[in-house]
Amino acid sequence: MSYLKNITSPTLLLNEQICRKNIESMAAKAHRQGKELVPHFKTAQSHKVGEWTKEYGIRQITVSSIKMAEYFCNNGWENIHIAFPFNPLEVHKLNALAASQSISVQLINEAVTETLATNLSSTVGFFIEIDAGYGRTGVEVSDFGLIESILRIANKSDKLQFKGFYIHPGHTYYTEDKHKIYDESISALSMLKTKYSTEYPNLKTRVGDTPGCAAVDDFGDVDQIGPGNFVFYDMMQVNLGSCKIDEVAVALAVPVVDIKKDKKEILIHGGGVHLAKDVLLEPDGSKNFGEIVFLDENGWVIPLQRSYVKSISQEHGLIKASDELLSKVKVGDLLGILPIHSCMTADCMKRYMSLDGNWVDHTESGTSNLYDKI
Amino acid sequence: MSYLKNITSPTLLLNEQICRKNIESMAAKAHRQGKELVPHFKTAQSHKVGEWTKEYGIRQITVSSIKMAEYFCNNGWENIHIAFPFNPLEVHKLNALAASQSISVQLINEAVTETLATNLSSTVGFFIEIDAGYGRTGVEVSDFGLIESILRIANKSDKLQFKGFYIHPGHTYYTEDKHKIYDESISALSMLKTKYSTEYPNLKTRVGDTPGCAAVDDFGDVDQIGPGNFVFYDMMQVNLGSCKIDEVAVALAVPVVDIKKDKKEILIHGGGVHLAKDVLLEPDGSKNFGEIVFLDENGWVIPLQRSYVKSISQEHGLIKASDELLSKVKVGDLLGILPIHSCMTADCMKRYMSLDGNWVDHTESGTSNLYDKI
Numbered sequence: 093m094s095y096l097k098n099i100t101s102p103t104l105l106l107n108e109q110i111c112r113k114n115i116e117s118m119a120a121k122a123h124r125q126g127k128e129l130v131p132h133f134k135t136a137q138s139h140k141v142g143e144w145t146k147e148y149g150i151r152q153i154t155v156s157s158i159k160m161a162e163y164f165c166n167n168g169w170e171n172i173h174i175a176f177p178f179n180p181l182e183v184h185k186l187n188a189l190a191a192s193q194s195i196s197v198q199l200i201n202e203a204v205t206e207t208l209a210t211n212l213s214s215t216v217g218f219f220i221e222i223d224a225g226y227g228r229t230g231v232e233v234s235d236f237g238l239i240e241s242i243l244r245i246a247n248k249s250d251k252l253q254f255k256g257f258y259i260h261p262g263h264t265y266y267t268e269d270k271h272k273i274y275d276e277s278i279s280a281l282s283m284l285k286t287k288y289s290t291e292y293p294n295l296k297t298r299v300g301d302t303p304g305c306a307a308v309d310d311f312g313d314v315d316q317i318g319p320g321n322f323v324f325y326d327m328m329q330v331n332l333g334s335c336k337i338d339e340v341a342v343a344l345a346v347p348v349v350d351i352k353k354d355k356k357e358i359l360i361h362g363g364g365v366h367l368a369k370d371v372l373l374e375p376d377g378s379k380n381f382g383e384i385v386f387l388d389e390n391g392w393v394i395p396l397q398r399s400y401v402k403s404i405s406q407e408h409g410l411i412k413a414s415d416e417l418l419s420k421v422k423v424g425d426l427l428g429i430l431p432i433h434s435c436m437t438a439d440c441m442k443r444y445m446s447l448d449g450n451w452v453d454h455t456e457s458g459t460s461n462l463y464d465k466i
Numbered sequence: 467m468s469y470l471k472n473i474t475s476p477t478l479l480l481n482e483q484i485c486r487k488n489i490e491s492m493a494a495k496a497h498r499q500g501k502e503l504v505p506h507f508k509t510a511q512s513h514k515v516g517e518w519t520k521e522y523g524i525r526q527i528t529v530s531s532i533k534m535a536e537y538f539c540n541n542g543w544e545n546i547h548i549a550f551p552f553n554p555l556e557v558h559k560l561n562a563l564a565a566s567q568s569i570s571v572q573l574i575n576e577a578v579t580e581t582l583a584t585n586l587s588s589t590v591g592f593f594i595e596i597d598a599g600y601g602r603t604g605v606e607v608s609d610f611g612l613i614e615s616i617l618r619i620a621n622k623s624d625k626l627q628f629k630g631f632y633i634h635p636g637h638t639y640y641t642e643d644k645h646k647i648y649d650e651s652i653s654a655l656s657m658l659k660t661k662y663s664t665e666y667p668n669l670k671t672r673v674g675d676t677p678g679c680a681a682v683d684d685f686g687d688v689d690q691i692g693p694g695n696f697v698f699y700d701m702m703q704v705n706l707g708s709c710k711i712d713e714v715a716v717a718l719a720v721p722v723v724d725i726k727k728d729k730k731e732i733l734i735h736g737g738g739v740h741l742a743k744d745v746l747l748e749p750d751g752s753k754n755f756g757e758i759v760f761l762d763e764n765g766w767v768i769p770l771q772r773s774y775v776k777s778i779s780q781e782h783g784l785i786k787a788s789d790e791l792l793s794k795v796k797v798g799d800l801l802g803i804l805p806i807h808s809c810m811t812a813d814c815m816k817r818y819m820s821l822d823g824n825w826v827d828h829t830e831s832g833t834s835n836l837y838d839k840i
Contacts, residue, residue: 099555100553100555100556100558100559101531101532101533101553101555101556134780134781156780156781157475157735157781158475159475176723176735176781176782177723177724177733178723179474179475179721179723179735180721180723180797180798181473181474181475181721181798181800182474182475182721184474185474200724201724201725201797203796203797203798204723204724204797204798207798228733228777228779228782228784229724229733229782229784262779347553347554347555347556349550349551349552349553349554349578350551350574350575350578350603351575359551359602359603361531361550361553364742364810365810365813368738368742368743369742369743369744369810370743403602405602405636406508406530406809406810406813407508407530407531407550408550408602408603410602410603422577423554423575423577423578424554424555424577424578424581426555435780436738436739436743436780439739439780440814
C-alpha cells in the first residue's frame with residue numbers, strides 16, 4: 093500500500109534515495125580533495141539519517157546545542173562537536189556527556205573559557221571560532237590577543253584540549269561571490285594554522301556551510317569541511333545555485349481543503365507551524381513560502397508550470413496555483429511542498445515519513461518512534 | 467529558590483498573573499456587551515491556561531486543527547470548535563472525537579460538506595466561514611448561492627447541524643482602521659443573521675481576532691467573540707495598539723553567551739527554533755525579532771532603554787544592545803525576550819515555565835509533564 097494512503101494531515105516526507113545521493117556526493121567531493129567531511133546534523137537531527145552517513149564514511153559530526161549532542165551521544169560517533177559559542181550555564185550537562193562521549197565545543201571569549209577551565213570534570217576539546225566577516229559570532233581573525241588569551245586560560249586546565257579553528261562563512265547565503273568569501277575564509281584559516289601549528293602540531297581547521305561547500309572546488313589546506321543543509325537541500329539552496337530542484341530530499345505533504353479557480357488559489361492545511369516562516373522573494377516581489385510538487389507512489393514530481401505558497405498563517409497556506417495545478421487537483425487531495433528552509437521545517441515537524449511509510453526519527457520527537465509504523 | 471536558578475537553556479516563561487488579567491479583562495468586556503467569549507486556544511494550547519479561563523466563565527473554546535481538538539477533548543468543554551476549513555481526510559478522526567465530545571467545524575465549500583454529510587457517524591455542528599475581505603479563506607458574503615448549497619447538502623444528513631456564521635477579520639493585522647473592518651464584518655454577520663434566522667432561529671454569529679476585539683467596543687448584534695492571542699499578547703500586538711508592553715504574559719529566557727561592547731552586540735542562545743521568525747520593522751528599517759527585558763525573581767522588568775534581537779538564525783540570536791543593557795549584563799546571565807508572535811513562539815517551545823518553577827503544558831508536549839517540577 094502506498095505511503096500516501098496513511099497521510100491525513102501535514103507530514104514531512106523524506107526521500108531516502110535523494111538524501112543518500114546528496115550525502116554520497118558531498119562525501120565524494122571531500123574525499124577527492126583529501127578533506128574530512130564532518131557534517132552538521134542540525135538539519136536532519138536524525139539517528140536514521142546518521143546511520144546512512146556512516147555508510148559513506150562519516151565518523152565525526154557537528155550539532156548546534158547540548159540538547160542535540162545528548163540525542164546523538166553514545167551512538168558510535170568518534171566525536172560530537174557543538175558548533176555554538178559554549179553556554180556556560182550548561183557546564184554540568186557537558187560534564188555528564190563528556191564522561192562517556194568524545195565532545196568538543198566552540199570558544200570565542202575568555203569568560204566561558206575560564207568557566208570551563210575551572211569546572212570541567214571530563215576532557216573536552218575546543219575549537220576557537222573565527223569570524224571571517226559574517227559578523228554573527230567569533231573572534232576576529234586578526235585578534236591574536238584574544239586568541240592567545242583563550243589558549244592561555246585553557247592551558248591552565250588539563251581537561252580542555254585545543255583542537256583548532258572553525259569558520260562558518262554564513263554570508264555565502266547573502267553574497268553572490270561565494271568563491272571570494274571562501275578564499276578569504278581559507279586564507280584566514282591557513283594563516284592561523286601556520287601561526288599556531290608549531291605549538292599545536294595536531295590542530296585542525298574547519299570551514300563549512302552548504303552554499304560554499306557546494307560551490308567551491310578547492311578548499312586549500314583546510315582539514316575539514318562541515319556543511320549541514322546539503323543532506324536535504326531546499327528551495328533556498330536551489331535559489332542560491334547549491335543544488336538542482338530534483339536534489340531536494342524532503343517535501344511537506346499537505347491536504348487541499350479549498351480551491352478557488354477564479355482566483356487561482358488553493359487553500360491547504362499547512363502553515364507556519366509546519367513549514368516555519370522562511371521566505372524567498374519572487375522576481376515580481378511576491379513572497380514564496382514553498383514550491384508545489386505533485387506527490388505519487390515514488391515520491392514527488394516537479395510540475396511543468398510553477399505554483400507556490402504565497403501566504404501562510406499559523407495553520408493556513410494559500411497557494412498561487414498554475415492552470416496545470418488547478419486542472420489536476422481537487423479538494424481532499426494531497427500536494428507536496430518543497431520547503432524554503434528544510435532545517436527549520438524539519439524542526440517544526442519533528443519527524444519524517446519515508447516513502448515506504450515508516451517514521452524516521454528527529455531530535456524533537458525522541459527515539460521512541462524510530463522505525464515505528466504509522 | 468527562584469525559578470531562574472533552574473534555567474540553563476532557552477525556556478519560555480509564563481506570568482500567570484498577567485495572563486489571568488488578560489483573560490479577566492477580555493471576559494469582562496464580552497460580559498459588558500452581552501457577548502459570549504469563545505477564546506481561540508491556538509495561542510496557549512494549554513490545559514492549565516484553559517483551567518484559568520474556566521474561572522472567568524469560559525465554557526466553549528476554539529482550536530485550529532483536529533490534533534488540537536484531540537488534546538482538549540473530554541476536559542469539560544461544552545463545545546470545541548475547529549476554526550479551520552475542514553480537511554476531509556480527517557473525517558474518521560472527527561467521528562472518533564465527536565462520539566464523546568461536542569464538536570463543531572467550519573465549512574466553506576460543497577465538496578467537504580458532501581463528505582461530511584455522507585460519512586459522519588456522530589453529530590457535528592458547523593459554522594459557515596465568511597470572507598469579509600481578508601481573502602485568506604471563506605465564502606464571499608454575497609455568495610448566497612454557495613451558502614445555500616452548503617446548507618442544502620448539510621440538510622441531507624441528520625448528523626450535520628448548522629450553528630451559524632463565523633468571520634475571522636485577520637486584515638486588522640495589516641490595516642490601520644480596525645473599526646472600519648469590524649463595522650463591515652459585523653454588518654455582514656448581521657445581514658446573514660437576519661436573512662437566515664427565520665429558517666435557523668438558533669444560529670449564532672461569531673467574529674474574532676485580537677487586534678479587533680481589543681480595539682472595538684461595540685460588536686453590534688454579533689453573538690460571540692473569538693480572539694486568541696489576547697491571553698498572552700506579544701510585541702506585534704503592542705505595535706498594533708492592542709495592549710501595553712506590560713500586558714505581554716510570556717517571555718523567552720535565554721542565556722548570554724558573548725558580549726561585544728564595541729559593537730554594542732550581545733549573542734544569546736535563542737534563535738528561530740525558539741522564537742520562530744516573525745519580525746517587526748523598526749522605524750529605521752532594521753528588523754526586530756523580539757524585545758529585551760530584564761528577568762528577576764518576580765518575572766521581568768522593562769528596561770529604560772530599548773534593546774532588541776536584530777538578527778536570528780537557527781539557534782543564534784544577536785541583540786542590538788543599549789548602553790543600559792551592556793552595563794548590566796555579563797556572559798552567563800539570562801535575559802528575557804518578549805516575542806513578536808507569541809502563538810508561534812509557544813508552538814516552538816512546546817511548554818512553559820511558571821514563575822514558581824513548574825512546567826505548564828502545551829499541545830506539542832502532551833499532558834505527561836503537566837505540573838512537573840523541573
